Amino acid sequence: MRIKVIGLGSPNGDDAIGLEVARELSRETLPGGAAAVVCDRPGVDLLDELEGIDAAVLVDALRSGASPGSVRVLSPAQLARGPALSSHALGVVDALALAAALGRRRPALRIVAVELEAERGEGLSVAGLAAVPEACRRVRTLLAELSGQADFETD
Amino acid sequence: MSERRTIEIATLARVEGEGALHLTVEGDRVIDLRLEIYEPPRFFEAFLRGRAASELADLVARICGICPVAYQMSTLHAVESIFQITLHPSVRALRRLYYCGEWIESHLLHMYFLAAPDYLGLDDGIAVARSHPGEVERGLRLRKLGNRIISLLGGRPVNPVGACIGGFSRTPTRAELGELAEQIVRARGEAEAALRFFASLPVPSRPQAIELVSLRHPSEYPMNEGRIVSSTGLDIEAAEFATAFSEHQVPHSTALHCRRMDGGRYLVGPLARLLQNSDRLSPAALAARESVAARLSSPDPYASVFARAIEVIYAFDEALRVIRAFEPPPAPAAEFTPRAGVGHGATEAPRGLLYVRVETDDRGYVSAIRIVPPTAQNQDCIEADLRELAPGVLALPHEEARRACEMAIRNYDPCISCSTHFLTLEIERRSPA
Numbered sequence: 001m002r003i004k005v006i007g008l009g010s011p012n013g014d015d016a017i018g019l020e021v022a023r024e025l026s027r028e029t030l031p032g033g034a035a036a037v038v039c040d041r042p043g044v045d046l047l048d049e050l051e052g053i054d055a056a057v058l059v060d061a062l063r064s065g066a067s068p069g070s071v072r073v074l075s076p077a078q079l080a081r082g083p084a085l086s087s088h089a090l091g092v093v094d095a096l097a098l099a100a101a102l103g104r105r106r107p108a109l110r111i112v113a114v115e116l117e118a119e120r121g122e123g124l125s126v127a128g129l130a131a132v133p134e135a136c137r138r139v140r141t142l143l144a145e146l147s148g149q150a151d152f153e154t155d
Numbered sequence: 156m157s158e159r160r161t162i163e164i165a166t167l168a169r170v171e172g173e174g175a176l177h178l179t180v181e182g183d184r185v186i187d188l189r190l191e192i193y194e195p196p197r198f199f200e201a202f203l204r205g206r207a208a209s210e211l212a213d214l215v216a217r218i219c220g221i222c223p224v225a226y227q228m229s230t231l232h233a234v235e236s237i238f239q240i241t242l243h244p245s246v247r248a249l250r251r252l253y254y255c256g257e258w259i260e261s262h263l264l265h266m267y268f269l270a271a272p273d274y275l276g277l278d279d280g281i282a283v284a285r286s287h288p289g290e291v292e293r294g295l296r297l298r299k300l301g302n303r304i305i306s307l308l309g310g311r312p313v314n315p316v317g318a319c320i321g322g323f324s325r326t327p328t329r330a331e332l333g334e335l336a337e338q339i340v341r342a343r344g345e346a347e348a349a350l351r352f353f354a355s356l357p358v359p360s361r362p363q364a365i366e367l368v369s370l371r372h373p374s375e376y377p378m379n380e381g382r383i384v385s386s387t388g389l390d391i392e393a394a395e396f397a398t399a400f401s402e403h404q405v406p407h408s409t410a411l412h413c414r415r416m417d418g419g420r421y422l423v424g425p426l427a428r429l430l431q432n433s434d435r436l437s438p439a440a441l442a443a444r445e446s447v448a449a450r451l452s453s454p455d456p457y458a459s460v461f462a463r464a465i466e467v468i469y470a471f472d473e474a475l476r477v478i479r480a481f482e483p484p485p486a487p488a489a490e491f492t493p494r495a496g497v498g499h500g501a502t503e504a505p506r507g508l509l510y511v512r513v514e515t516d517d518r519g520y521v522s523a524i525r526i527v528p529p530t531a532q533n534q535d536c537i538e539a540d541l542r543e544l545a546p547g548v549l550a551l552p553h554e555e556a557r558r559a560c561e562m563a564i565r566n567y568d569p570c571i572s573c574s575t576h577f578l579t580l581e582i583e584r585r586s587p588a
C-alpha cells in the first residue's frame with residue numbers, strides 16, 4: 001500500500017493551511033508509512049504526485065461559509081468544478097478531472113478541508129492556526145483507515 | 156437602420172489572470188472597444204523601493220507563477236550592469252538553460268490547455284484530454300522537463316529562488332545535468348510531434364501589418380541578451396528603451412499601455428521573436444519552421460501557436476547544447492560590491508520582451524524600479540486586432556462571437572496577472588439614435 005499526504009495551497013493567508021499541515025506531519029512517522037508532501041500550487045503537477053500510489057489524503061483550505069477553522073473530510077465527488085480552466089487557477093478539482101479525462105488510474109482519495117478565514121496576508125489566521133492540530137488528527141485517522149490499520153491511532 | 160450591439164465578456168476564460176472585454180458596435184462600425192484589465196494593481200514597483208538589490212530576484216519571481224524566470228532575468232541583468240558584474244561563461248550558459256525551462260513550461264501549458272480547445276471547438280483542456288489523451292499526455296511529459304530544468308536551477312518549480320546577483324546560489328552537478336540531458340534526449344522527438352499536431356488543426360489565419368519588436372543577438376536565438384530591434388528598423392540598446400517606447404495609463408485598465416514614441420502599436424512575443432530571429436534557430440527548429448513556413452510568411456497572430464511549438468523544439472536543443480558544453484564555474488555566483496547607478500535589463504519572457512530599469516543608491520538599495528511586462532506592450536495590438544475582427548463576427552450568435560474574440564485575444568497569451576490578469580466579453584449592439 002503506497003500512501004501519501006499531499007498538503008495543497010499557497011503562502012497567502014489561510015490558503016497555507018494545507019501546506020502547514022503537511023509540514024507538521026512530515027516530522028512524524030505516519031500510519032501506513034505514508035509520506036507527507038508540501039505542494040505549493042501544483043496545478044497540473046498534482047497529476048504526477050498522484051502517480052504510483054494507492055491512496056492519498058489531500059489537505060486544502062476551503063471556502064464554504066462554515067465557521068473559520070472548522071475541519072471537514074470530503075470525498076472527491078463532493079467537490080464541485082468551477083468555471084473554465086485557466087492555468088493560473090488550475091485547482092484540485094480540475095487536476096482530478098484532467099487525470100480522469102486522461103484515463104489515469106486514480107488512487108483512493110480523501111480530502112481534509114479546513115475552512116479559511118483570511119485569504120490573504122502573511123501567515124495563518126488565529127482560526128487557521130488553531131485548526132492545524134485537528135486537521136493533523138483527521139489526516140492520521142484517514143491514513144490509518146486507508147492503510148487498513150484502523151486500530152492504529154484513531155483518535 | 157443599423158443595429159447597435161454590445162458584447163460583454165465579463166470574465167475572459169483561459170488566459171492568465173482576470174480581465175474583460177467590452178465591445179460596442181453599430182452596424183459594422185465599432186463604436187467602443189475596451190480590453191479591461193480589472194485585476195487590482197499590485198504596486199510592485201512601489202514596494203520594491205528601499206529593498207536591497209540582493210532581494211529583488213526572489214521578490215520579482217512572485218510577479219508571475221508562469222514566468223518568474225523572466226522577471227528574475229531582466230531584473231538581475233539590470234542590477235548586474237550597475238554592479239559591473241561580468242558573468243562567468245558557464246553561469247551565463249546556465250541562465251540560458253534556466254530560460255529554456257521557462258519557455259518549455261509556459262509554451263506547452265498555453266498550447267495544450269489554453270489554445271488547443273479553440274482549434275478543437277472544445278471548452279477546456281480537460282475536454283481536449285478526453286478527446287486527445289495521447290496528445291495531452293505528450294504535452295504534459297514535455298512540460299515536465301521544463302519544470303525539471305527550473306527546479307534544478309531555481310530550487311523549486313513554483314516561484315524559484317535559485318537565481319541571484321552574479322549567477323545562482325548553487326551550481327548543478329554534472330550528474331544532475333547528465334540525468335536531465337538523458338530525459339531530454341528521450342523526450343526530444345515528441346516536441347516535433349507536438350508541432351505536427353498543432354499544424355494538423357484548423358488554426359485560423361488573419362495576417363496583419365504590425366511592427367514586430369524583439370531582442371536580436373549577434374549569434375544566438377535571443378533570451379537574456381541582445382539589442383532591441385523591430386521590423387521597421389528600430390535597433391537600440393536596452394538602456395535606450397525609454398527613447399523608443401512610452402507607457403500610458405488608460406481609464407479602463409489597471410495595466411499601463413505601452414506604445415512606440417509615435418503612438419504606434421507593436422507586437423512582442425514568440426511570433427515577433429521567431430520572425431526576426433529564424434536565422435538563429437537550431438537546425439531542427441529551423442527544419443520545423445520550414446514545415447509550417449506558409450503560416451509564417453507574414454505576421455499573423457494566429458500563427459503564434461506555431462511559433463511557440465518551434466520555440467519549444469529550439470529550447471530542447473539549446474538546453475541539450477548547454478548541458479553538453481557545460482564546464483563547472485569556479486563559483487556559482489560572482490562576487491560583487493553594491494554601487495549606486497542605473498541599470499537596464501531586457502530579456503525575452505515566454506510572452507515577449509520584458510524590460511526592467513533599476514536605480515540603486517550607494518548601499519545597493521533600490522531607489523527606483525520600472526517593470527514593463529510583455530502583456531502591457533501587447534494590449535494595443537490586442538485591441539486593434541479585435542477592432543478589425545469585430546465587424547466580421549457580429550452577425551454570429553453571441554456565444555460564437557465571444558469565442559471568436561477570446562480566441563483572437565488568446566493568440567497573444569496575455570498574462571494579465573503579470574501586466575497587473577484577464578476576460579469577462581461584452582458586446583453592445585446599438586441602434587443609431
